[in-house]
Each structure stands twice: as C-alpha cells, then as structure tokens.
Amino acid sequence: MATKNVYFFGGGKADGNESMKNLLGGKGANLAEMAGHKELRLPVPPGFTITTEVCTYYYKNKKKYPKGLREEVEKAVKKIEVLMGKKFADPQNPLLVSVRSGARRSMPGMMETVLNVGLTTKTIPGMIKQSNGNERFVYDAYRRLITMYSDVVMEKAAGIEPKDDESGIRKQLEKIMNKMKKDNGYQFDTDLKAQDLKKLCELYKAKVKEVLKKEFPDNAYEQLWGGIGAVFSSWNGKRAVSYRRIERIPDEWGTAVNVQTMVFGNMGKDSATGVAFTRNPGNGENAFYGEFLINAQGEDVVAGIRTPAPINEYSKSEHNKELISLEEAMPKIYKELYGYQRNLEKHYHDMQDIEFTIEKGRLFMLQCRVGKRNGPAAVRMAMDMLKEKLIKKEDAAMRVTPAQLDELLHPIIDPKVEITHKALAKGLPAGPGGASGQIVFSAQEAVNWGKQGKKVILVREETNPEDVEGMRAAQAILTARGGMTSHAALVARGWGKCCIVGCGAIHIEYAKKELHVDGKVLKEGDWVTLNGTKGNLYEGELPMMDAGQENKMLTDFLKICDSIKRLGVRTNADTPEDAKRARQFGAEGIGLFRTEHMFYGKGSEEPLFRLRKMIISKTEGERRKALEELFPYVKKDIKGTLEAMDGFPVVMRLLDPPLHEFVPRDPAKLQDLAKELNISLEELNNRAQGLHESNPMMGHRGVRLGVTYPEISEMQIRAVFEAAAELLKEGKRPYPEIMVPVVCEAKELNDQLEIAKKIYAEVLKKYNLKKIKHLFGTMIEIPRAAFMGAELSKSAEFFSFGTNDLTQMGFGFSRDDIGGFLPDYLNKGILPDDPFQTIDQAGIGELIKIGIQRGRSVRRDLEVGICGEHGGEPQSVEFCHRVKMDYVSCSPFRVPIAKLSAAQAVLKEKIKK
Numbered sequence: 001m002a003t004k005n006v007y008f009f010g011g012g013k014a015d016g017n018e019s020m021k022n023l024l025g026g027k028g029a030n031l032a033e034m035a036g037h038k039e040l041r042l043p044v045p046p047g048f049t050i051t052t053e054v055c056t057y058y059y060k061n062k063k064k065y066p067k068g069l070r071e072e073v074e075k076a077v078k079k080i081e082v083l084m085g086k087k088f089a090d091p092q093n094p095l096l097v098s099v100r101s102g103a104r105r106s107m108p109g110m111m112e113t114v115l116n117v118g119l120t121t122k123t124i125p126g127m128i129k130q131s132n133g134n135e136r137f138v139y140d141a142y143r144r145l146i147t148m149y150s151d152v153v154m155e156k157a158a159g160i161e162p163k164d165d166e167s168g169i170r171k172q173l174e175k176i177m178n179k180m181k182k183d184n185g186y187q188f189d190t191d192l193k194a195q196d197l198k199k200l201c202e203l204y205k206a207k208v209k210e211v212l213k214k215e216f217p218d219n220a221y222e223q224l225w226g227g228i229g230a231v232f233s234s235w236n237g238k239r240a241v242s243y244r245r246i247e248r249i250p251d252e253w254g255t256a257v258n259v260q261t262m263v264f265g266n267m268g269k270d271s272a273t274g275v276a277f278t279r280n281p282g283n284g285e286n287a288f289y290g291e292f293l294i295n296a297q298g299e300d301v302v303a304g305i306r307t308p309a310p311i312n313e314y315s316k317s318e319h320n321k322e323l324i325s326l327e328e329a330m331p332k333i334y335k336e337l338y339g340y341q342r343n344l345e346k347h348y349h350d351m352q353d354i355e356f357t358i359e360k361g362r363l364f365m366l367q368c369r370v371g372k373r374n375g376p377a378a379v380r381m382a383m384d385m386l387k388e389k390l391i392k393k394e395d396a397a398m399r400v401t402p403a404q405l406d407e408l409l410h411p412i413i414d415p416k417v418e419i420t421h422k423a424l425a426k427g428l429p430a431g432p433g434g435a436s437g438q439i440v441f442s443a444q445e446a447v448n449w450g451k452q453g454k455k456v457i458l459v460r461e462e463t464n465p466e467d468v469e470g471m472r473a474a475q476a477i478l479t480a481r482g483g484m485t486s487h488a489a490l491v492a493r494g495w496g497k498c499c500i501v502g503c504g505a506i507h508i509e510y511a512k513k514e515l516h517v518d519g520k521v522l523k524e525g526d527w528v529t530l531n532g533t534k535g536n537l538y539e540g541e542l543p544m545m546d547a548g549q550e551n552k553m554l555t556d557f558l559k560i561c562d563s564i565k566r567l568g569v570r571t572n573a574d575t576p577e578d579a580k581r582a583r584q585f586g587a588e589g590i591g592l593f594r595t596e597h598m599f600y601g602k603g604s605e606e607p608l609f610r611l612r613k614m615i616i617s618k619t620e621g622e623r624r625k626a627l628e629e630l631f632p633y634v635k636k637d638i639k640g641t642l643e644a645m646d647g648f649p650v651v652m653r654l655l656d657p658p659l660h661e662f663v664p665r666d667p668a669k670l671q672d673l674a675k676e677l678n679i680s681l682e683e684l685n686n687r688a689q690g691l692h693e694s695n696p697m698m699g700h701r702g703v704r705l706g707v708t709y710p711e712i713s714e715m716q717i718r719a720v721f722e723a724a725a726e727l728l729k730e731g732k733r734p735y736p737e738i739m740v741p742v743v744c745e746a747k748e749l750n751d752q753l754e755i756a757k758k759i760y761a762e763v764l765k766k767y768n769l770k771k772i773k774h775l776f777g778t779m780i781e782i783p784r785a786a787f788m789g790a791e792l793s794k795s796a797e798f799f800s801f802g803t804n805d806l807t808q809m810g811f812g813f814s815r816d817d818i819g820g821f822l823p824d825y826l827n828k829g830i831l832p833d834d835p836f837q838t839i840d841q842a843g844i845g846e847l848i849k850i851g852i853q854r855g856r857s858v859r860r861d862l863e864v865g866i867c868g869e870h871g872g873e874p875q876s877v878e879f880c881h882r883v884k885m886d887y888v889s890c891s892p893f894r895v896p897i898a899k900l901s902a903a904q905a906v907l908k909e910k911i912k913k
C-alpha cells in the first residue's frame with residue numbers, strides 16, 4: 001500500500017493521535033488527540049493533516065508532491081464537506097478553511113498560517129447569505145485573506161525580498177487601511193463598516209497586482225494549494241531557519257500542514273477568540289490564565305492590535321482591569337472552556353497552552369500544546385503536580401530543564417537598593433530576574449552592540465519573529481504593547497530571559513531613537529534596569545545580586561533530584577568561605593581545592609612574600625627555611641576548608657602553576673625581597689631570570705616542581721596531614737584527598753607517593769594517631785596520562801579528570817587564544833560546541849573512557865571524578881554519568897544544575913532501556 005500522506009480528524013474521530021508528533025507535527029497530533037480521544041472529544045473544527053514526510057519529500061524532489069497527494073487531499077476535503085454540510089468552492093454554501101503550519105516542536109510564530117481560504121468573488125455572495133447577510137464580516141474575512149495570502153504565499157514563499165521593512169506587501173496594505181481609518185476618523189479596525197471593507201478589498205487587490213505583478217487568485221482550490229505550498233516553504237523561511245539554529249532543531253524534520261474548517265471569532269459581539277494557559281506560566285500558580293478579544297480573528301490576540309481582555313478575575317492586571325472578562329461577558333461559555341482545560345490538563349498531565357474561538361455563542365478548540373513556562377514556574381508546577389498526584393517524582397525531575405533551574409539562581413536587583421528607587425513605569429512581568437543595560441531600539445542594533453560586548457536592553461513597541469536574534473543578544477526585552485501571551489513574552493519565557501511587556505506608559509520614537517517615559521527622555525545608549533519578576537522599569541544601572549538560597553521550593557525540588565541521581569556532586573572551592581557557601585548549595589564535598597589561591601587577592605600579602613622567598617632561594621637550605629615560614633599559612637587554610645566540609649571529601653591539589661608566575665614585577669617589592677634574602681638586586685634579577693620559561697604552561701610546573709624540589713611537596717603534604725590530625729583530635733571527621741597535578745608518567749607519581757608515605761608516618765607519630773582517613777591520587781589532564789591509566793592506578797587511589805587542560809592538550813587548542821577562530825568553527829559547523837564548555841565526547845570523551853577503563857582494570861574501586869568547567873554543564877554531566885564516574889565537581893552556583901542533570905541522566909537512561 002502507498003504511504004498515507006493525509007490524516008483526518010473530526011466528528012469525534014481521528015486517524016492520528018498525540019503520540020504521532022514526528023509525523024503530524026505537534027499541532028496536528030494534538031488536534032487529532034483533542035478531536036478523537038475518547039476521554040476528550042472536544043469541539044474541534046474538522047480537518048486534516050498533511051504529514052511532515054510530505055515536506056521532506058517536497059524538499060528532496062525539487063518542490064514536487066508525492067504521487068497521489070492531490071487525490072488524498074480532495075478525498076479529505078470531501079469528508080469535511082460531508083461533516084459540515086458545506087462545500088469548498090461552492091457558490092451557495094461555501095466551506096472556508098485555514099491552512100496552518102505545525103512542526104514537531106512548536107516554533108511560535110516562526111512559520112505561516114493562512115485563514116479564510118476559499119473566499120472568492122464566486123463564494124462571497126454565498127458566505128453573505130450563510131451569515132444572515134453579515135456583509136461586514138465577510139469582507140473583513142476577505143481583506144484578512146488578501147493580506148495573509150499576498151504576504152505569505154505571493155511574496156514570502158515566492159522568494160521575493162522587499163527592499164526594506166516598509167515596502168513589504170503586508171505593510172503596504174496596512175498603510176491603505178490606516179489611511180482609510182484616519183480619513184473616516186475611526187480608532188479601531190472594528191469601526192470599519194461593511195462598505196469600507198468592501199472598498200478596502202478592491203484597493204488591496206489592486207495594490208497586490210501593482211506590487212507583486214500578479215492577480216490575487218480568485219479560485220478556491222488554487223488558494224488551497226498555494227497555501228499548502230507556502231506553509232512547506234515557510235519551513236525554510238529566514239526566521240524559521242534562524243530560530244532552528246538557536247533552538248537546535250534539525251533542518252530535516254520538516255513541518256506538517258493542517259487544513260481545518262474555519263470558525264469565525266469575528267462574526268460580531270457574540271463571537272471571540274483567545275488564548276489561555278491551564279496554569280499561570282509566569283509564576284506557576286495553579287489558576288486558569290488567559291486573554292481574549294471579542295469580534296476578532298486568531299492572530300489579533302497575539303499581534304497586540306487591541307489590548308486583549310482577561311478571561312477571568314485572576315487574569316486581570318494593571319493594564320486590562322477595566323475590560324470586561326470572558327467570565328463576565330459569556331459565563332456559560334467560560335464554564336464550558338474551564339471544564340475543557342481541566343480535562344486537558346488531567347489528560348496530558350501537564351500545563352497546556354490552548355487556543356479557542358467562539359462563533360456566535362459556540363465554543364471551538366483550535367490548539368493545545370504543552371505550555372512554555374519560566375524557571376520559577378517550572379519548579380512550582382513540578383512540585384504542585386507531584387503533590388496533586390498528577391505526576392510521579394521522576395516526572396517532576398524531568399519537568400525542569402537545567403536552563404530553567406538556572407533562572408532561579410539568576411541575578412536579581414539588590415532589594416535593598418531597589419526599594420529606594422521609584423519605578424519609571426510598570427508593565428507585565430513576562431520574564432523573571434533582573435537585568436540592566438543600555439537601551440537600543442532595533443534588533444539589528446542589539447546584535448551589533450552585543451558583538452561589541454555591550455549589555456543592551458532591546459526596547460520595542462512589540463516584537464515579531466523577525467526580532468529573535470536581537471532578542472537573543474539582549475540582556476532583557478522591554479515592549480510597550482502586548483500581553484502575557486504576546487510574541488515577546490512567549491519567546492522570553494522559552495529562553496528564561498528577563499522581559500517586561502505591555503509597558504503602556506513608555507512611548508517610543510523610533511526615528512529619533514528615544515524613549516519617553518514619566519516626563520523623561522531616554523536616548524539610545526542610556527542605562528535602564530528591569531525587574532522582570534515584578535514588571536518594573538528603572539532608570540540607570542542598579543546593582544544586581546545573586547538570587548536567594550532561601551527558596552524552599554527549590555530545596556525541595558533538589559531533594560527529589562538527590563533521591564534519583566547516582567553521581568556525587570562536589571564543588572570547586574579554594575577558601576574556607578567558598579566551602580561554606582558550597583555546602584549551603586548542597587555540595588557533597590570539594591572536587592578541587594587549589595592551594596595556590598591563598599597567594600592571590602585579599603590577605604595574600606604575607607604568605608605570598610614567603611612563597612616568593614622560597615622561589616628565589618638558591619639552595620635547599622634557603623628554600624627549606626622559607627618553606628618553614630610558609631607552612632603555618634598553608635596549614636591554616638587547609639584546616640579551615642576541611643573543617644567547613646566536615647565529613648565530606650576534599651581534594652587538595654598540590655602546587656600547580658609555574659613558579660615564575662609568582663615573581664614580583666614591582667621594583668619596590670623586588671627590593672624588599674632582595675633585602676630579606678640578603679642578596680643584591682642584581683643577584684635577585686638573575687635568579688628571577690633563571691626561572692623564565694618560553695612555554696610556561698607546559699614548563700616547570702605541577703608534579704615537576706615536586707620532583708625537583710621534594711621539600712615543596714613535603715611541606716604541603718605535611719600541612720594536609722597535620723590539619724587533619726588536629727581536626728581529628730577536636731572530634732571532627734576530616735577527609736582529605738591529596739592530588740598530584742600535571743602527571744604523565746607513573747614513576748612521577750611513585751616519587752611523590754614515597755614522600756607522602758614518609759610524611760604520613762611522621763604525622764601519625766607526632767599526634768599519636770593510628771590512622772588518618774585519606775586518599776592519594778592524581779589529576780588526569782595530559783593525554784598520555786589517560787593512556788597510562790593502568791600504571792597510574794597502581795599508586796593512585798583516585799583519578800580526577802582535569803578536562804580544561806585535557807581539552808587544551810587533546811585538541812592542541814590554546815584555551816586563552818581560542819577566541820580568534822572558535823566563532824568561525826561554530827558558524828561553519830566544524831565543531832558543534834565550544835569544547836571548553838561542553839565535553840567533546842567523540843575525542844576527549846574517548847580519552848576519559850580509556851583512562852577510567854584502564855585505571856579500574858587494576859584498581860576496581862578507583863574513585864573517579866571530574867574537576868574541569870565541564871562538571872557543571874548539563875550535557876557533560878550526563879556524559880560523566882554514562883561513563884560511570886563517581887562524582888562531578890563544579891563552581892558553587894552550578895551545583896543545583898549539576899544535581900538536576902545527574903538525576904535526569906539516570907531517568908534518560910531508564911527511558912532508553
């Protein structure tokens with residue numbers, strides 16, 4: 001049998017269902033589910049879906065359709081006709097349809113839809129009769145068809161590129177309408193009378209002919225096929241392609257086309273259209289939330305042409321509270337809609353985003369899909385639905401993406417400062433957190449300024465899908481119009497970006513690049529600060545702070561992750577203070593404590609001076625004396641950190657950087673040092689010169705220092721064991737792991753192990769102890785070390801993969817110089833990601849696997865972890881789980897993200913099995 005290209009839905013039945021998203025697209029699969037599933041059978045206008053496979057075929061075969069598609073489509077149209085008792089293209093009783101796009105994953109507003117297809121000079125009289133002589137409605141529908149069709153089919157799909165924003169056909173037609181409104185003194189589109197609209201349609205058609213050099217088609221079937229072709233073409237439209245790049249949606253997926261019986265929200269005061277969410281997508285509250293417009297068609301709600309009204313009391317806000325709600329205007333319909341949305345949520349076990357239309361007092365459902373939400377809302381919904389027993393704990397852990405969790409950890413405006421500032425204006429809180437930046441007024445400027453490393457806030461009347469790249473580049477988005485379901489809000493919510501919409505008090509002068517608000521004039525480049533959680537706009541740059549750790553919802557959510565994950569999550573911390581903070585974030589130990597950090601920054605003067613003395617020393621005797629002076633500082637730091645992490649392991653790395661890094665450059669400092677060492681300045685300079693290396697990153701550093709100057713390792717190891725011994729005496733449970741860096745050969749490690757054994761024995765004796773719990777191990781950061789895993793694990797009890805250096809040396813890419821070529825590598829698709837952010841699984845990952853496998857072949861209980869930047873990056877954490885590491889370690893703020901990713905890694909593995 002030939003493949004089925006067309007799937008029908010309607011009349012309480014459907015060929016497809018919700019599980020067929022890959023074939024039918026999200027919209028088509030959910031229309032089928034709503035129309036045909038026995039638990040739902042909602043009032044969905046009948047229609048059919050042409051599969052995504054047809055789209056793939058179309059692009060592979062020079063934009064031709066598979067054989068038999070025409071017949072299948074005609075048969076499906078017949079089926080609609082029978083159900084509706086109307087006929088497509090029929091002059092007496094015409095059927096109108098919409099032609100809608102719909103890919104596997106929703107791409108809001110990125111592709112095209114044409115409404116009112118089938119209206120021609122032949123069917124118009126029949127339509128007027130059908131609507132009881134409502135000429136106004138029919139010509140309103142007709143002018144919309146001409147606008148959408150000429151824009152989508154005759155211009156965009158035909159590949160015509162207007163030379164600027166203003167010369168596109170849609171804009172040109174809008175101008176005609178605006179002129180007509182102005183000439184007649186009308187404020188709203190709804191003020192236009194039947195005769196006006198009729199005349200408008202004639203003007204439109206003439207304009208289309210003039211600009212696009214083609215007649216607007218007056219044949220229903222030609223319109224239908226034009227629409228279908230245009231939807232397929234829109235898959236490769238500019239905006240859709242750029243959105244796919246950002247969202248990493250594969251080009252091969254293709255879109256489906258949905259052809260569906262039109263229902264009309266623009267038939268008068270008893271008609272309406274709207275969008276709603278089964279829970280509040282802005283904060284997660286379990287309350288029905290939405291907006292609607294009386295006497296309007298589909299796209300009007302999102303486009304921000306009139307301010308939409310709230311569907312109920314709960315949805316009222318500052319800017320729409322005067323408007324009458326659906327609940328008040330049409331209580332019966334509201335009740336029906338309320339029932340459907342409850343039913344949908346129960347059926348899908350998740351928050352749904354729905355579209356509905358009311359035609360002369362009858363409710364129709366036009367779309368449902370899992371609703372986008374911001375981070376705080378995602379966590380709240382997951383925890384609430386778990387409590388309501390709508391989902392299980394495993395589902396809850398999968399409901400929040402790492403990026404959404406990141407939003408909860410996002411900066412906010414310092415509340416202490418915020419209360420002392422008066423907001424310039426207030427809008428709708430569409431994207432949480434705070435952001436400040438310099439204002440720009442176009443997406444292009446946002447991109448340009450962003451490239452220069454500037455922080456910008458994109459300010460627009462409203463955004464449209466053409467602005468996505470600029471929205472991406474901006475710290476935050478501010479719009480004057482639009483509601484919580486407007487384009488800007490939808491996109492920002494998807495990205496977790498700070499955003500305020502519907503900020504009616506601002507007035508934008510694009511031409512002058514000015515923003516007028518509260519009697520002030522702000523110019524391009526002026527600073528503003530947004531509180532996207534409250535919707536407040538402030539002048540100037542207010543200080544930001546990290547989000548509160550006191551979030552109970554977050555703590556509970558992380559407990560769920562803890563109960564699922566297998567990987568341990570440690571943190572990288574260099575000071576006792578960092579260690580304390582990391583524990584509050586839930587870190588289960590320290591994966592990397594860098595001793596050298598005590599020589600940088602605050603309080604480092606004293607120890608640094610002594611370290612320098614040690615470095616400049618010439619003889620072992622001199623050096624030992626300097627090390628003795630240094631010892632108490634090192635021990636104190638180590639003790640503080642072990643204490644802060646009491647009961648948890650702490651990986652202490654021995655001195656890593658090349659000594660030359662610590663030689664002072666300041667002449668006064670050099671003088672002091674010479675005096676202290678009792679040598680001349682000239683001698684000092686000579687010694688410092690002697691430390692110079694031409695390639696220090698691969699020079700005398702790490703374990704190599706310990707090999708040439710064993711006394712340096714001795715001092716550090718002694719500090720570790722003595723600190724631990726003292727803590728033991730105080731009744732604490734220290735657990736140090738001594739880590740030797742930059743190892744490439746087992747004999748290097750053995751050399752250090754001998755030192756460690758000697759010192760261990762001495763410390764035990766000094767403190768009269770039998771045992772200090774500890775591990776001795778190495779960092780794997782040189783490719784050779786990975787290959788030598790079996791040899792190394794003879795003396796190493798743990799491996800910690802230092803993936804920053806392993807990537808640097810594995811690729812031969814200098815981490816500090818990658819900026820010069822990485823952008824080109826990413827743009828050309830030579831590399832899928834920055835390998836310093838996401839582990840390169842194919843190459844570096846292979847090294848890691850070899851290292852682990854060889855290491856464990858000798859020592860079965862070898863402890864394995866990772867301490868590079870990758871330890872907090874979701875994809876890399878999943879990799880670490882799969883290769884059976886024991887833990888990941890990352891910066892304190894990424895601990896929650898690593899925990900979530902670790903839990904999701906377990907669940908994804910289960911799904912695969």
Ligand code: ADP
Nearest residue numbers: 098100101109113260261262263298299355366
């Ligand atoms: P998008 O994916 O951009 O939301 P849609 O295909 O959902 O595009 O359609 C755009 C608008 O047109 C929506 O508001 C939708 O509800 C409305 N619409 C689509 N098909 C119909 C129809 N058959 N009858 C009435 N309104 C429709």
Ligand code: MG
Nearest residue numbers: 027355366367
């Ligand atoms: Mg839609």
Ligand code: MG
Nearest residue numbers: 741781802805
């Ligand atoms: Mg290193």
